[in-house]
Amino acid sequence: MDGGSVGGLALAGGEPVLGSLAPVDWPRTTDADRAAVLSVLESNVFVSDRAGETAVERLERSWADYLGVRRCVGVSNGTTAIELALLAHGVGPGDEVVVPALTFVGTAMAVVHVGATPVYADVDPVTFTMSPDSLAAEITGRTRAVLPVHLHGLSADLDAIGEVARRHGLVVVEDAAQAHGARHRGVLSGASGNTATFSLQMTKNLPTCGEGGLVVTDDDRLADRLVQLRQFGETIRPDRPRRYVSHRLGFNAKLSNVQAAYTSSQLERLDEYHAARRANVGAFLARLRPLEGLTCPSEPDGYEHAWHILRFVVDFERVLPGLEPGAARNLLMRALRAEGMPVTRYQMMPLADQPALRPLNRQSPASWPVTQDVIDRSFTLQQRQLPPDAGPLLQSFADAVEKVWSYLKVLPELAEGAGR
Ligand SMILES: Cc1ncc(COP(=O)(O)O)c(C=O)c1O
Structure with missing residues (x-):
């Protein structure tokens, strides 16, 4: 992938990696x-x-x-x-x-x-x-x-x-x-x-x-x-x-x-599904780990992850310099979704800022700097896209991420308000 002209990206009318946004495929009923x-x-x-x-x-x-x-x-x-x-x-x-x-x-x-x-x-x-x-x-x-x-x-x-x-x-x-x-x-x-x-x-x-x-x-x-x-x-x-x-x-x-x-x-199938998910997610993350400025979810020593949700943290200053971080995140997510990878934001704000909970909160809004930073700089892929046979689908998602990453230099041309 040369990533030369922005036109190759599905967001700019190019051929998407997946024909359409990958569908929800969970639970599996036998x-x-x-x-x-x-x-x-x-x-x-x-x-x-x-x-x-x-x-x-x-x-x-x-x-x-x-x-x-x-x-x-x-x-x-x-x-x-x-x-x-x-x-x-x-x-x-x-x-x-x-x-x-x-x-x-x-x-x-x-x-x-x-x-x-x-x-x-x-x-x-x-x-x-x-x-x-x-x-x-x-x-x-x-x-x-x-x-x-x-x-x-x-x-x-x-x-x-x-x-x-x-x-x-x-x-x-x-x-x-x-x-x-x-x-x-x-x-x-x-x-x-x-x-x-x-x-x-x-x-x-x-x-x-x-x-x-x-x-x-x-x-x-x-x-x-x-x-x-x-x-x-x-x-x-x-x-x-x-x-x-x-x-x-x-x-x-x-x-x-x-x-x-x-x-x-x-x-009866939980262990089998768990093992399949771990193999699929392991192969998926192995492809994404080398990408610059992208931190994949990790499994620290002593822990076995059930991979219910995958959260990716992006160093936007490095990956899309010059864009305001919120705009950079939205642009990246739009580009990935256009390629067919249904990334989402899981939680838009620290819990205490939820409109329903805010009136009850007595803590300072600056009490959760890490939570705020993680929310600002991350996107997620949710379990409904990780069924046990999702190995090939996840490889296509890896293609989508690699493709978008290869266009990072020109991607800002597609930012909202970038004069197109
Ligand atoms: C972390 C966490 N706690 C609690 C719940 C609540 O579960 P339920 O939707 O079954 O009420 C959920 C469900 O999404 C959850 O993810």
Whole structure:
């Protein structure tokens, strides 16, 4: 590729690397998944408030066994999973919960919905997960819990975060919504001994055909509280009819058996998909690493990434000098999308700046310099473009990135307002 005249770029009317923007191709539904769902429809047992073994109980057992933890409780989605986990630990009004400034908004909304206040810690510039130093700096007399997020499929630094939490007597609830199959020091995310929550929302590495969530714990009493909380505060026992007695203020946060059966069937293929994704992403990143000014997502020693989202950080001053960084990022993303690579921005602002959360924030807007910098200088590729057979597709994405990189000198001619 000579990259001489800008006209070769799809953004300027040239031939795109891919014929059109690569389509969303996740989750993958097999005959086994269909049969699992059908068997629930035929059983007529749709919710988990029934006596006898249900598809929800079977999923709970298999996920607990997969992780090697004592208990798993199925709930309606990953946000509710965090809410119920915090409530089961007694977190509520007057408490502060430290969350990372870079994560999905549901992490902080769950804190708000239990009546506590989210406090935001900055992230590490390499892993994008919660900085243990920033966590330590944000602790006050009201801090009750810390909610590290295994963002993009990479575990947070649980050793350092756990150390800070122990020193201050904090509850640790791990948000593992994006990290099914990830490991830290050989331990699967969710199996570290803390309470951990997962999302089964259809975009996740372990999906359902809709919405769902799981909470895992080694603490039986906590798990029993969670079961009550998802079921109006009632205790459902297999050996007697439902009594309709509420022992605590609960919610209707049940997981449906259809959703659970679909996920149980997907779970059979989680390891296979995880291995395929790791091979595909490994080959993809190996091609992109040599490109000047582009920092690929990394897998630090001792970590096994689940590659839910790939975040690329660009040194725009070096790559597109003379352009304002926001304009440079938008131009690069437009060029890549025109070639057929569906890059996105995952999170447009530090969490505290979300319009819904801003009125509750008491921290200075300058509290998260790394988060702000990462958001300003990065673009992402999301899991829905990383299905297990995406190896060839990812190689085409690598072609697209290499092509755009070969045109960097002339690319500014296509910047908005560049006089074309
Ligand atoms: C990090 C993180 N936390 C929480 C959630 C919430 O999960 P759900 O969408 O199932 O409510 C998500 C989902 O996208 C997430 O990515």
